[in-house]
Amino acid sequence: MIAAIPGVVDVSQSAEEAQPLLDFVIRRDLAADFGIPPAAVGTALRALIDGEEVSSVRRADGGSDPVVLRLPETLRSDPAMLGALPVAQAGGLAVSLDQVTRREGTLGPAVIEREARERVITITAGLDGRVLGDALADIDRGLAVLDLPAGITTAMGGDAEELGDTVASMAMALGMAVICIYLVLASQFASFLQPLAIMAALPLALIGVGPALLLSGSTMNIYSMIGLVMLMGLVVKNSILLVDNANQHRRAGLPLAEALIRAGSTRFRPIIMTTLAMIFGMLPLALAIHPGSAQSASMAQAVIGGLISSTVLTLVVVPVVLTWLDALGTWVVRHLTAAAPPHGAGTSP
Template sequence: IVNTHPEITQVFSFVGGFGGSGVSSGMMFITLVPPSERKMDQEEFSSVLRRELNAVPGLRAVIQDTSQQGLTAQRGFPIEFSVRGADWGELVPLSQKLMDALVQSGTVVDLDSDYRVGMPELRVTPDRAVCADVGVSVDDVATTINALVGGIRVGKYSSGGRRLDVRVKLMAAQRSRPEDIARLRVRARNGELVPLSSLVVFEEHAALQAITRRDRERAISIYSNVAPGHSQGEVLRLIEELGDDLPVGNRVVLGGSSMAFRESMSSLFFAMGLGILIAYMILGSQFNSFKDPVTIITILPLSVAGAAFALLLAGQSLNIFSMIGLLLLMGIVKKNSIILVDYANAFKEKGFAAREAMEKAGPIRLRPILMTATATFMAALPPALGLGSGAEIRMPMAIAVIGGLLLSTLLSLIVIPAFYVVSDRLVGKKKKAEVPESPVSSGARA
């Protein structure tokens, strides 16, 4: 199936034993041809390959973007969380219930967990009351099963300087099924051979490969990718809602890339707020005014709106890379406002009113504003179009910059002049209200 796709240029695969996953699993590393040589992008190709592989009976395929690996200590999926509790018997059905709810929501794909069931095993539990009645001890039952199934050493054999143990046990065909074990007999104290099936209870169980723990708690970790058309934040909110309905003593803990996403988003919002504050302080010191920095920063919400609208049209989510684009955008769009306000202040110092000063500054500064916006737009256009390798990562950042730049450039020629004139009028009225009226002399009143 994999080799039939012309989009693939290299495949490296191995089967069994990787990361403790057992012999019934394998892994394939796939390298795609450059984006210019294929019709589908990486996300579209992953969807096609996922659908074809999961259509094979008995096969469950999970596709992961290798660029996400190494960002966290876990597997590197965009969605990673663990179900934790004290009772392992409760964790298994609870984790499966959460996975079923996520599948039904349609917000995730490639859902997987680290819970692995090993080979089936036969559990033999002695009935102590029956054993006591017939005169058979539990140790006799264990010794008999161990000797006939596992083997017991009865001697040694030396050959060519090598010493080998001689072990006696049943033939493989005599101990391969539960019915074979049930036909064994145990010698009682009176010398009678008692059927093992009358002394014990046989139960078949799937053996666990491992009982995993996170922060000293028993935990089952669940991983997935975000389905197309949905965002990582949307899936994380759904997981937290499902975790609130768990029984007492069990909880959902986000981890890996999910926690890194939350922490990064919080840090980015803090960086944006801090950047706006520092920009206001610097502009205030440069313009020697509290009013002009506010006029300049007014363009920032408009640029964010343009970036959000562009991401929506392009089908991109608000992720770490688009947030970086917003940070870049804030530093770019302020230049247009600074150019306009600074030149208008120069005309005001010559005696022009605020409106006249802005009417003179606008046409003169239109050309440098358009030149700056055009240069930035042309620089962001190639990654926005998905040109070059790794464009899937740079695309959200470039789209956010272009969308915010276009809208802010158009509106800065309208909003900034209007705000500049209105704020000047408000400050002027306030100054007039603070000037006290000159007292009239008593002689003049007479």
Template sequence: MIVRLGEEDRMRSESVGEVLISTPRGQVLPAANVLDLTPQTGPTQIERKNQQRITRVNAEIDAGIALGEAVATVQERLPQLDVPQGFSVGFGAEVEQQAEAFSQLQVLLILGVLLVYAVMASQYESLRDPFIVMFSVPVAAIGVVLALKLTSTSFSLQAYIGVIMLAGIVVSNAILLVDYTNVLRRRDGMPLREAVVLAGRTRLRPILMTTLATVLGLVPMSLGIGEGAELQAPMARVVIGGLLTSTLVTLVLVPSVYTVFEEGFSGLRRRAARASAE
């Protein structure tokens, strides 16, 4: 039930004090006799969330500034505000949805890396070779950071999707190196270091050509050329940066790690054989 003043009394503030109220003793008195009525400013509508009163403050973000960057700026300046006791400052549903999306993408990234490792483990029938190949994934993070810094791009949801794509793309170059090295050693009986060097020289051109083709194909998107490309530009920039860095470092890192692992395991096998012979 809603109680309202008559239409003719709503424009007069004195009408509130003239409202008759009943006391516990049965008396009927004007409200002005028992209330202290003073004009104050207040909200025209009271909004609640989780049974608590809230006031929304809306703002438009300038073009070129991502939501995450704006939120980070606001969070830096919040401690400077003199927030009264009993009040708190929070972010709206859009920020909460973005945080939830980031947490979901983080799970997808972990699952993607695990699935890539599982597929390679079943293909190689080994846990060691896939582990060596996966060394190329962290290296891609260097290129991601550099690409975002050089282009002044914030780490948005599209950029996170690009990172997930990189987890499956960057391992292809390392797979070419490791797989061909194994072929040279098993098929031709080539010594370890010679096989590693020959595999790097033989696979250098295919790796560079594949990487160059992928990067050139993503350049228009990274520049925001085309309809809707501006939204996908962070993803393309992340993929380009991670792929370039991973390719250049993988050509040196993966063969080195492969050699260290193989020589280490060979030494362990020789010591185990001598121990069993004794």
């Protein structure tokens, strides 16, 4: 299934071809009749086939070599001879292997791999002209329709596992960045509502990231994710300039609507200048004009796309959101004041 996915190459698995095996299955009822524990049969057979270290020989140079006792090759490879060998004693008589076991010819793995005490088979593959995330999505869809036997599970490792960990870490970093931005803005503006209007520019930045990466032929990777985290701090700069200037006009006695209009005309040039300075500063990296910079070019491309969309939309969206939040705050204060009892009011006993 994996080999049939476009862009996936060099598919291989760790399990080699099955090897013929000869199993001696213990007949527990007969072993119990003889009074022979099954473990004793296994221990004797292991010593006969695999060998057992019984002594050591000291060399002239002071070292030592182990002395291993086991059956000769001719006996180890002859099932009939193995079956006739004594493996235990019962009532003073030797009990042969065939008397307490039965022989079964089977197939088994040449090498047994284990991970977390479970048998595993590792399937590895490479990519050729395909993005890792897209290939993983195809593999997941293929695994979903496979009718796997009971007890068999699948799990991703390697680059796929690292990609999942990276996305989770970057999502946590993005969330922490948003929380820290709100806390700083709330303390600086002495308001819980105005930071929400300023942070309305954050989703506006995401609007331009996708088209920028698409036009440049880049993907959402670790570098473009770093660019997203950078955007969280860059795009609120325009909103801060706009809202701070509007607050200055409001303190001078202007209504909110007129204060926002004046702030937009006053701060339009600084907003455009600072945004263009950041965009042109990112252009060399985004164009990958230097050797070795192509890998991290997606970071600059994401930043440029986010700056363009946020700058254009901030001048429209942030004043609207600020107006709504101001009306909401006024409504809440009015209703709380109306619900509160007059100062000093009460009933006499």
